[in-house]
Amino acid sequence: MNATHQRVKSVLTIYVQGKLASTIDMEHSSEKKQYALGRASDNTIVINSPIVSSHHAIFEMKEDGCYVYDSDSTNGIHINGKRIKSVKLKNGDNLRIDDINEPHKDGILIVYSLLDDHSDERWNELQLEDQTTMTIGRESSNDIQISHSSVSRKHARITRDGNTFFLEDNQSTNGTFLNGKLVTSKTKLTHDDVIIVGHTKLIFQSTKIIYNVQSRGMRIDAINIIKDVQDSKGGLFAHKSTKRILDDISISVKSGELVALIGGSGAGKSTFMDSLNGFRLPTEGTVLVNGDDFYSNYNAYKNIMGYVPQQDIVYDTLTVREMLTYAAKLRMPDDTTEDEIANRVQEVIKDVELEGREDLVIKQLSGGQRKRASIAVELLADPKLFFLDEPTSGLDPGMERNMMKLLRKLSNNGKTIILITHATANLNLCDKAVILGYGGKLCYFGPPNGALEFFNVEDYADIYDLINKESDKWQKKFKESIYYSYHNSLVQKDVKMTERKTVSQNSSFRQLMILTKRYLKLTLIDKQRLAFLLLQAPFIAVLLSIVAERDSFTFYETSKEVIFTVAASAVWIGLLNSLQEVTKENDVYRRERAVNLRLAPYIFSKILVLGVLTLLQSVAFIIAFSFVMDLPTNSLIGSVKIEWFVTFFLTTMAATSLGLAVSTMAGNSDRAMGLAPILLIPQLIFNGLVFKLEGFSELISNFAISKWAARAISISVDLNDKPTELETRALVPPRNLPHYYDHELSLLYQNWGILIGFSVLSIIISLLVLKKKDKQ
Numbered sequence: 001m002n003a004t005h006q007r008v009k010s011v012l013t014i015y016v017q018g019k020l021a022s023t024i025d026m027e028h029s030s031e032k033k034q035y036a037l038g039r040a041s042d043n044t045i046v047i048n049s050p051i052v053s054s055h056h057a058i059f060e061m062k063e064d065g066c067y068v069y070d071s072d073s074t075n076g077i078h079i080n081g082k083r084i085k086s087v088k089l090k091n092g093d094n095l096r097i098d099d100i101n102e103p104h105k106d107g108i109l110i111v112y113s114l115l116d117d118h119s120d121e122r123w124n125e126l127q128l129e130d131q132t133t134m135t136i137g138r139e140s141s142n143d144i145q146i147s148h149s150s151v152s153r154k155h156a157r158i159t160r161d162g163n164t165f166f167l168e169d170n171q172s173t174n175g176t177f178l179n180g181k182l183v184t185s186k187t188k189l190t191h192d193d194v195i196i197v198g199h200t201k202l203i204f205q206s207t208k209i210i211y212n213v214q215s216r217g218m219r220i221d222a223i224n225i226i227k228d229v230q231d232s233k234g235g236l237f238a239h240k241s242t243k244r245i246l247d248d249i250s251i252s253v254k255s256g257e258l259v260a261l262i263g264g265s266g267a268g269k270s271t272f273m274d275s276l277n278g279f280r281l282p283t284e285g286t287v288l289v290n291g292d293d294f295y296s297n298y299n300a301y302k303n304i305m306g307y308v309p310q311q312d313i314v315y316d317t318l319t320v321r322e323m324l325t326y327a328a329k330l331r332m333p334d335d336t337t338e339d340e341i342a343n344r345v346q347e348v349i350k351d352v353e354l355e356g357r358e359d360l361v362i363k364q365l366s367g368g369q370r371k372r373a374s375i376a377v378e379l380l381a382d383p384k385l386f387f388l389d390e391p392t393s394g395l396d397p398g399m400e401r402n403m404m405k406l407l408r409k410l411s412n413n414g415k416t417i418i419l420i421t422h423a424t425a426n427l428n429l430c431d432k433a434v435i436l437g438y439g440g441k442l443c444y445f446g447p448p449n450g451a452l453e454f455f456n457v458e459d460y461a462d463i464y465d466l467i468n469k470e471s472d473k474w475q476k477k478f479k480e481s482i483y484y485s486y487h488n489s490l491v492q493k494d495v496k497m498t499e500r501k502t503v504s505q506n507s508s509f510r511q512l513m514i515l516t517k518r519y520l521k522l523t524l525i526d527k528q529r530l531a532f533l534l535l536q537a538p539f540i541a542v543l544l545s546i547v548a549e550r551d552s553f554t555f556y557e558t559s560k561e562v563i564f565t566v567a568a569s570a571v572w573i574g575l576l577n578s579l580q581e582v583t584k585e586n587d588v589y590r591r592e593r594a595v596n597l598r599l600a601p602y603i604f605s606k607i608l609v610l611g612v613l614t615l616l617q618s619v620a621f622i623i624a625f626s627f628v629m630d631l632p633t634n635s636l637i638g639s640v641k642i643e644w645f646v647t648f649f650l651t652t653m654a655a656t657s658l659g660l661a662v663s664t665m666a667g668n669s670d671r672a673m674g675l676a677p678i679l680l681i682p683q684l685i686f687n688g689l690v691f692k693l694e695g696f697s698e699l700i701s702n703f704a705i706s707k708w709a710a711r712a713i714s715i716s717v718d719l720n721d722k723p724t725e726l727e728t729r730a731l732v733p734p735r736n737l738p739h740y741y742d743h744e745l746s747l748l749y750q751n752w753g754i755l756i757g758f759s760v761l762s763i764i765i766s767l768l769v770l771k772k773k774d775k776q
Helices: 269-278 298-304 320-331 338-351 367-379 399-411 424-428 446-456 461-469 470-477 480-485 508-525 527-547 556-578 583-595 601-628 639-667 669-674 676-687 698-700 705-716 744-776
Strands: 009-016 019-026 033-038 059-061 063-072 075-079 083-086 086-088 094-097 108-116 125-126 133-137 155-160 164-169 194-197 200-204 209-211 221-230 243-255 258-263 284-289 305-308 385-389 414-421 432-437 443-446
Touching: 019 094, 063 075, 075 470, 075 676, 083 676, 108 209, 200 461, 221 269, 221 601, 243 269, 243 284, 243 432, 243 443, 258 399, 269 284, 269 385, 269 414, 269 432, 298 583, 305 367, 320 338, 320 367, 320 508, 320 583, 338 367, 367 399, 399 414, 424 432, 424 446, 432 446, 432 461, 432 470, 443 446, 443 461, 443 470, 446 461, 461 470, 508 527, 508 601, 527 601, 556 601, 556 639, 556 705, 583 601, 583 669, 601 639, 601 744, 639 676, 639 705, 639 744, 669 676, 676 705, 705 744
Parallel strands: 258 414, 258 432, 305 385, 385 414
Antiparallel strands: 009 019, 009 108, 033 059, 059 063, 063 086, 075 083, 075 094, 094 108, 125 209, 133 155, 155 164, 194 200, 200 209, 221 243, 221 284, 432 443
8 A cells, every 4th residue: 555545543433312422443453453332341332321231242443444243232233224243334334222113212323434544533413402493505604514615505404393304405506315315395304314415424313413524535335346238249130149348346445545447458447437436337236435325326426526538528729727617617506606616726726736827728738737637627526536537548657657646646635536547657656456357357456566466477567468368267366365355345245236317406597608608618719610600601692693693583593593502501501500519529518417417508508609600690691692692672571681581590590400419419520520411412402492392202301401491582582473584585384383482471481480490309309319328
């Protein structure tokens, strides 16, 4: 273990008759050390209570933890509500000597805590007997103050009605959780109910609350993690077989440890990490955080968990300070002031050692500094549990070591950190290493220097060949080794996986405003792209003036040509506006969505900004078009220019919304742009002005935005009233005119309504696609 890492101690906090009686510190030692509890005076811990036996229980300290044994007592010991004879204790366990169903007035409560050697943490209590209302929150005026960036000023309250107590969430940003479930209304409290606010666990004990604010990281136990997937080898019609990519992995990571996860290709490192952080659930097994089922309590813990994926979760065109400020506004409670946000941003900039670079644009930073900026985004919420996927990837040896030193410092300052890394040269900075062989087999878990001895090699790089070639052999050897029995002592069998559900409590309107401002900022910063998008509309109008006469709306044939081009151009402009707008920020989106990002504010922030863009494009097009072409003067609403503007805007907006929907489906920006021709060509074919649409072709054409745009423009220019050149010369009889081009206001409104419908439908599709991705 690294020399700078603090040791831990076990603490028993004892309550007698509802009052704090004493706190016992118990030392961890290589030799067994026993603490006897009972009523007799010869016990180490004497509790003078009629329900405690003379010699009630034994607490035994071993090097790997604290064990408790019932000494055949009369009333027994209940651990977290279940009577036991012996068990190894976990941080936060509640031990009761009492009648669980009908608590005795002399009942004994003992809370077990695992703390740093130098920590002054204690379980505190707040009596409720003389209070009608008790508040919990970030402000000092609360009865229980929790100074954490995820906690609102007035987060929750407990009220009393006679002898009954109720818990209410005070419209907090990140929610209040009772026994793992989000509190959505006034809820009655019962004995031993567990309340989680931020990183604090509170236990309701009839007439009081006992609580302990965690100052260090969280303990995490992975228990029998198995992940099976369908093997698609053999082609589309081949028989599907099940492939195991995580093979019964169990590890225990203590609070405040820095743990490296290493292994070769196909070892399942990312899959295992995503099982630990709850992003991808395993097929079997579960994960405990501080003894709580992480999956069923995911919403309670997700706001104090950090995750930095391999790809950077920052926007290149923002400065470090701007990026962190927008992220802080999204992640911190709604009632956080601008000064608090600014102070927190500066704190994390200092934590990741980016002082002096906070006003640099992120794309100007080095690779290591960009990774530090991504880490800073996650530090804003002061996570106690931190996951990083290859944070040293692509860094030179010097920056790689500096990054590992930074993580070591963060770990020492109170964070449990688990990272995937290939930086084996710096493994000595970690407390433990998890080594996975091919097929997700756990081949070693323990101190890094122990790995060299276990595999009988001199260099960590030599381990890769061994575990890739003979992963079964090393998995078996590890399970039979002292490392397995020592470092996996908390592993429990027969724990069923619990479904994980996600919720978000943030204000939708506030998120919409923050996301809109950020997206607008990103759009304005990219001046080259913005200029291209704004100039393409008038440029198309100018190009039309080159190939079409100024009086093109005199005859039917030339009118159709211009209408066809304008309708198709509006669709093209709209698609270019948005085809890449979601997929290009997939990494940032996924991380923010995992924390508290709501779908509707995210999509509508895009719609608002792109709506303003399409508005400007439409104005620019109409001005340029009317300058080079003579528009008809016979209007249905008083101005042909306004009719054209509305049609062009609605068409471009419908295409923009369609592009946004496609962007939610595409895996990356290149694939999204590759779909552009596939989307545009049907707009040309099924426009209705080139080919006669009948039967099935007419049915398909209803899904072409350009068809309805062409009809709306045709109605505005009174296409049916335009003579053909042949008719003018009296060479052909009058033609049959389709009624949908008639110069009628009701038909114009109908086509506008259909274009609006396309926009609404595309927005709904975008939301549904993103919602489906949540499940994946």
